[in-house]
Amino acid sequence: MKKCVFCGGHVEKKMVTFTYEDEDKYLLVEHVPAEVCTRCGEKIYSPKVTDDLLEFAKDKFKPVKTIKVPVFDFAIHP
Ligand SMILES: [Zn+2]
Structure with a gap:
């Protein structure tokens, strides 16, 4: 059984949404196989x-x- 390297918790195979953020660029990749x-x-x-995800980040x-992201x-709220 695989364990989390950070907390030792139980790790499950799941489909996740990967988010990439860099300066003014923001993108999502859906249905990414990961262990969570x-x-x-x-x-x-x-x-x-990870290699494949970097390809998405390169446009x-x-x-x-x-999608529209608000x-x-x-600092600016009433
Ligand atoms: Zn953990």
């Missing part, structure tokens, strides 16, 4: 999956859809 810790929520990707593929500024 049921205790701390840490997501672990295999080296192959190599056409997105399946585009941006708030915590």
